[in-house]
Structure formats: C-alpha cells, structure tokens
Amino acid sequence: MAFLSLFFHVILLLVCPTTLAENQTDHLALLAIKSSITDDPQHVLDSWNTSLHFCQWQGVTCGRRHPRLTKLDLGSRGLVGSLSPQIGNLSFLRVLRLENNIFKGVIPPQVGNLFRLRKLILINNSFEGEVPASLSNCTRLNVLGLARNKLSGKLPQQLSSLVNLMIITIHNNGFMGVGL
Ligand SMILES: *[C@@H]1O[C@H](CO)[C@@H](O)[C@H](O)[C@H]1NC(C)=O
Numbered sequence: 001m002a003f004l005s006l007f008f009h010v011i012l013l014l015v016c017p018t019t020l021a022e023n024q025t026d027h028l029a030l031l032a033i034k035s036s037i038t039d040d041p042q043h044v045l046d047s048w049n050t051s052l053h054f055c056q057w058q059g060v061t062c063g064r065r066h067p068r069l070t071k072l073d074l075g076s077r078g079l080v081g082s083l084s085p086q087i088g089n090l091s092f093l094r095v096l097r098l099e100n101n102i103f104k105g106v107i108p109p110q111v112g113n114l115f116r117l118r119k120l121i122l123i124n125n126s127f128e129g130e131v132p133a134s135l136s137n138c139t140r141l142n143v144l145g146l147a148r149n150k151l152s153g154k155l156p157q158q159l160s161s162l163v164n165l166m167i168i169t170i171h172n173n174g175f176m177g178v179g180l
Pocket residue numbers: 023024025091092
C-alpha cells in the first residue's frame with residue numbers, strides 16, 4: 001500500500017509538476033493591476049474573479065505548458081486608471097497591449113524587470129512623465145508603441161541598446177528635442 005501511494009505520488013509529480021507548485025505571483029500581480037483600474041465600462045474585469053483560474057480571465061493568455069501569464073491584452077476596452085507597478089512581477093510576460101484606453105500616471109519603471117517582453121503597446125493613453133530608462137533591460141523588445149500619450153522629457157539614451165527593436169512610435173507626446 002505504501003509503495004502504491006508513493007508510486008501514485010511520483011506519477012502525479014511527473015504529470016503535473018506545475019499544479020503542485022502553483023505559483024501565485026501572477027495571480028497577485030493581476031489583482032493589483034485590476035485594483036488600480038478605476039473604470040471598466042465594458043465590464044472586462046468582471047471575469048477576473050475567483051470562480052475562474054486567472055489563465056481564463058479576459059485579456060489573459062498563459063503559456064501552453066505552465067500556468068504563467070505570457071500575454072496581457074487589454075487594448076480598446078475603455079479602461080480608466082493607472083498601471084500598477086506590480087506589472088513588473090509578471091516575469092513570463094512577452095506581450096503587453098493597453099492601447100486606446102485612458103491609463104494615466106507614469107509607466108512604472110518595474111516594466112524593466114520584464115526581460116522576456118517583446119511587445120509593449122501603450123499607444124493612445126494618458127501616460128505621463130518620462131519613459132523609464134529601465135526599459136533598456138527589456139533586451140528582447142521588438143515593438144515599442146508610445147505614440148499619443150502625455151510623455152515628456154528626453155527619450156532615455158539607454159534605449160539605443162535595444163538591438164532587437166524593430167518598430168518604435170513616439171509621435172504626439174511632449175518629448176524634448178524630438179522633431180516628431
Ligand atoms: C514564482 O515566480 C517568481 C518569478 O517567476 C519567483 O521569483 C518566485 O520565487 C516563484 N515563487 C514560488 C513559490 O515558486
């Protein structure tokens with residue numbers, strides 16, 4: 001009996017290691033992101049409730065093999081609010097789309113922790129302040145959409161180290177020394 005029980009335990013570990021060691025980091029980060037959104041006229045975030053796994057929440061895509069968030073797409077949902085610094089805890093994030101909403105406040109420097117990030121699309125919001133230099137740590141970034149916000153200051157010099165960057169849009173902001 002003891003042998004059988006051990007046997008099944010080992011099988012369980014082999015079959016679903018991720019369920020046994022469920023990582024709550026993404027879940028907590030998403031709840032923080034939700035709580036810093038003050039208006040959600042299309043009720044997108046109603047599905048962000050405890051009766052569904054966060055991988056099934058609207059706008060959320062998880063990896064095929066692990067319950068970790070790889071894409072967050074909340075574009076064109078009429079959302080109003082700010083972007084929680086906890087965004088930086090979504091360590092497996094590759095794509096972040098928030099375009100055509102009314103996100104205010106700064107782009108949290110914690111976005112620079114997302115070293116797997118490939119696409120960051122924040123076009124047509126009300127983000128303000130400077131673009132965080134920490135973005136230069138997102139070395140895999142290939143699309144950076146910042147156009148139509150209220151960003152100001154200088155574009156950080158460090159962004160020139162982003163060798164994979166193919167598309168960058170920054171027009172309709174208040175950047176200094178940029179003829180766009
Ligand atoms: C969960 O994942 C994060 C980042 O991927 C890691 O820092 C943390 O140690 C993990 N926690 C557990 C309990 O595995």
